[in-house]
Amino acid sequence: MTNFVELFETMESWGMLDVLLPFLLIFTVVFAVLQKAKIFGEDSKRFNVIIALVLGMVVVIPHILGTYPEGQDAVLIINNLLPNVALVLIAIIMVLLLSGVFGYEAKGAGGAIMIPAFAVIIWLFGISAGWWENFGWFNIDPDTMAVVLVLLVFGIIIWIITAGENTFKPLKDTVNVFKNK
Structure with missing residues (x-):
């Protein structure tokens, strides 16, 4: 069998x-x-x-x-990148789920969430492609990366829960400027 x-x-x-x-x-x-x-x-x-x-x-x-030249094989980069991206997507979905459970509605904060998420995706893509090998502080082992991601997620959750009413007003104004164009 x-x-x-x-x-x-x-x-x-x-x-x-x-x-x-x-x-x-x-x-x-x-x-x-x-x-x-x-x-x-x-x-x-x-x-x-x-x-x-x-x-x-x-x-x-x-x-x-x-x-492909050494270190530039797109398929290998994709195969190395996807597990990290999936981990980030799961973390983002968990933040959104937990904020929804606590009744938080982030109207207009999408841009504020997307900018750090995009930066993390670029960082993970760089790790998968081997771009940061010369920079020691960019090379974090997977266990440390998992701890950092968990701490960031909990920090964001605590910030969302404890944020005041006007905390997201500048973000709303920024997003509205781009929506009107």
């Missing part, structure tokens, strides 16, 4: 985890962005599929052939 370990080992030997999943991820993200942006007009689904297909193959084929 087979088990899940053998199933994933078989999928790995077929190249599904190294080729198919990154291709599907790139294709889906590019297609969704093109559909949402409507760059080629309202009825441009065929063009968007072709562009997403080509971009997905342009990223995956050099990985299959081994032609």
Whole structure:
């Protein structure tokens, strides 16, 4: 009788985890962005599929052939990045869930949450790509990173709970300025 370990080992030997999943991820993200942006007009689904297909193959084929320079293989960077991004997304969702449980409504604070989240994503992407190897203070082992993330999440939760009524007013004004343009 087979088990899940053998199933994933078989999928790995077929190249599904190294080729198919990154291709599907790139294709889906590019297609969704093109559909949402409507760059080629309202009825441009065929063009968007072709562009997403080509971009997905342009990223995956050099990985299959081994032609990426050392440390610049996009598929390996994606494979290293996704667990860290998933951890950050889980932390953000937990903050939002806990703030919702306590009845907090952050109207207009989305920009304030997105800026640090974007910075953390860039930081994690840099770690996965090996950009911060020359900077010792950027290289944090996973255990320390987990502790820092937990402390940050709890700090944000405590700040949200104890924040006054007017704490988010400058953030609301900033977001409203961008909404009006």
